[in-house]
Amino acid sequence: MSATTFENVLSKEELEYFQNHPEVRLAKSSLDSLSSGKIYFTVPITDSIRDNLQSRFGLSLPAIIPMRWIKGDTVPHVDTGVSTFKNTYLVYLNDSPGELIVDTQSYPIQSNTGFVFNEGLSHETVQTENVPRLMIGPMNEFAEPVGNIPIIYFATKTDALNQQNSLGGNYNSFTVGSHDFLVSDIPLPYTSWKIASYNGNPYSGNEVYNNGDVLTNSPGDYYFLYPANEYILCFHEDTKILTDQGYVPVKDLRKGALVKTHLSGFIPIEAIGHSKIYNPANKLHSKNRLYKCAKDQYPELEEDLILTGCHSILTDTISDDQRVKLKEYTGDVYVTEKKYRLIACLDERAEPYEVEGIHNIWHFCLENKDKYMNYGCYANGLLVETTSIRMMYELSGMEFI
Numbered sequence: 001m002s003a004t005t006f007e008n009v010l011s012k013e014e015l016e017y018f019q020n021h022p023e024v025r026l027a028k029s030s031l032d033s034l035s036s037g038k039i040y041f042t043v044p045i046t047d048s049i050r051d052n053l054q055s056r057f058g059l060s061l062p063a064i065i066p067m068r069w070i071k072g073d074t075v076p077h078v079d080t081g082v083s084t085f086k087n088t089y090l091v092y093l094n095d096s097p098g099e100l101i102v103d104t105q106s107y108p109i110q111s112n113t114g115f116v117f118n119e120g121l122s123h124e125t126v127q128t129e130n131v132p133r134l135m136i137g138p139m140n141e142f143a144e145p146v147g148n149i150p151i152i153y154f155a156t157k158t159d160a161l162n163q164q165n166s167l168g169g170n171y172n173s174f175t176v177g178s179h180d181f182l183v184s185d186i187p188l189p190y191t192s193w194k195i196a197s198y199n200g201n202p203y204s205g206n207e208v209y210n211n212g213d214v215l216t217n218s219p220g221d222y223y224f225l226y227p228a229n230e231y232i233l234c235f236h237e238d239t240k241i242l243t244d245q246g247y248v249p250v251k252d253l254r255k256g257a258l259v260k261t262h263l264s265g266f267i268p269i270e271a272i273g274h275s276k277i278y279n280p281a282n283k284l285h286s287k288n289r290l291y292k293c294a295k296d297q298y299p300e301l302e303e304d305l306i307l308t309g310c311h312s313i314l315t316d317t318i319s320d321d322q323r324v325k326l327k328e329y330t331g332d333v334y335v336t337e338k339k340y341r342l343i344a345c346l347d348e349r350a351e352p353y354e355v356e357g358i359h360n361i362w363h364f365c366l367e368n369k370d371k372y373m374n375y376g377c378y379a380n381g382l383l384v385e386t387t388s389i390r391m392m393y394e395l396s397g398m399e400f401i
Contacts, residue, residue: 002103002121006056006114009091014049015112018067018093024134027069031132036072040145040171040180043067057089057116059141066145071132073098075219076124077148078200082166082183085140090115092135098128109133145181150174151215151223153188155278156288160196160224176225177211189278189358191399192228208395227288229275229396233387234361235379236290236306237274242378247302250362254401259366262314262337262376262383270389272364273398277308281356287329287345290353293382297349302381306353308361312341312385313350314376322346336385337376365392
């Protein structure tokens with residue numbers, strides 16, 4: 001069979017607990033205003049309900065579980081979620097006309113009946129006549145909500161492709177930047193996004209979508225997004241850049257300001273902008289976070305420098321291990337103004353910056369006839385790279401000033 005069914009999952013008292021719970025009634029009132037649709041919410045469960053569900057489904061459940069009111073038929077779809085998972089679990093809590101179809105097998109929608117089926121199986125509901133139906137779930141084995149979630153956000157492209165470490169998602173909208181749930185209490189810190197995967201398939205396009213844009217969609221579509229500035233090289237807003245006027249805070253620079261380069265003299269700023277990044281309070285090494293270059297590790301620094309993990313420090317030499325990892329992280333080993341580009345997350349001298357929160361980050365590109373070329377500049381005294389014109393305009397997702 002396509003799904004395993006469980007009858008009489010809950011006792012009469014346990015069914016009444018859900019049907020009379022204030023959160024359930026509040027969600028139902030929201031659904032009543034819709035001609036069709038779904039409302040996701042969560043409800044705390046009693047110890048007896050948790051023991052019952054754990055025993056029936058072989059799960060380890062938290063004290064709060066996801067639920068859903070839904071009205072109308074659902075199109076054929078494959079469940080998605082914030083994590084990679086093996087099974088979908090759901091329990092219908094009231095009777096409804098129509099049928100649940102999993103793969104090619106049909107099941108009546110009956111109160112107090114549970115279903116478990118493998119991730120990746122297409123399913124739908126038909127002929128439900130817009131009668132509201134109440135469900136525990138659908139959820140995965142981690143008690144995370146799953147379903148036809150239009151947009152799920154991730155911090156990196158790798159996470160999006162592997163469906164791990166989600167930031168949150170949209171249950172009912174294809175509007176970029178909106179969200180119905182977050183994995184943590186921290187709001188989405190990014191203002192622009194790219195598509196890593198569309199309907200389960202890796203996406204080859206390179207378009208940037210800003211918060212508020214609406215993705216092209218049809219019933220059943222879903223997107224996995226990652227920040228457009230995942231690989232952008234940026235400075236913390238307190239960074240000072242060497243110019244013809246001395247060291248100037250990067251946030252005070254503007255188009256046309258003359259920046260001191262390593263070998264090319266003073267070059268005007270072509271464009272400057274800012275964005276945001278969420279930085280965790282841990283020591284884990286990753287590209288998409290901030291790093292600190294401390295004065296005791298970089299003698300040329302006048303003060304500590306904070307920059308993103310993909311921002312390159314310019315150096316005369318790199319180790320064999322760094323060469324291998326640079327090719328893995330960036331595709332090749334690159335040189336700027338006769339210096340190797342060593343991204344901060346691969347420089348043993350740089351350490352993860354442990355100040356948690358959403359930080360403003362800035363960068364600029366300098367005038368050049370070749371949009372792919374960049375320069376070396378001096379940030380707090382350390383020689384680092386600038387970004388290219390192409391990277392700034394086409395890939396950064398920054399807000400220009």
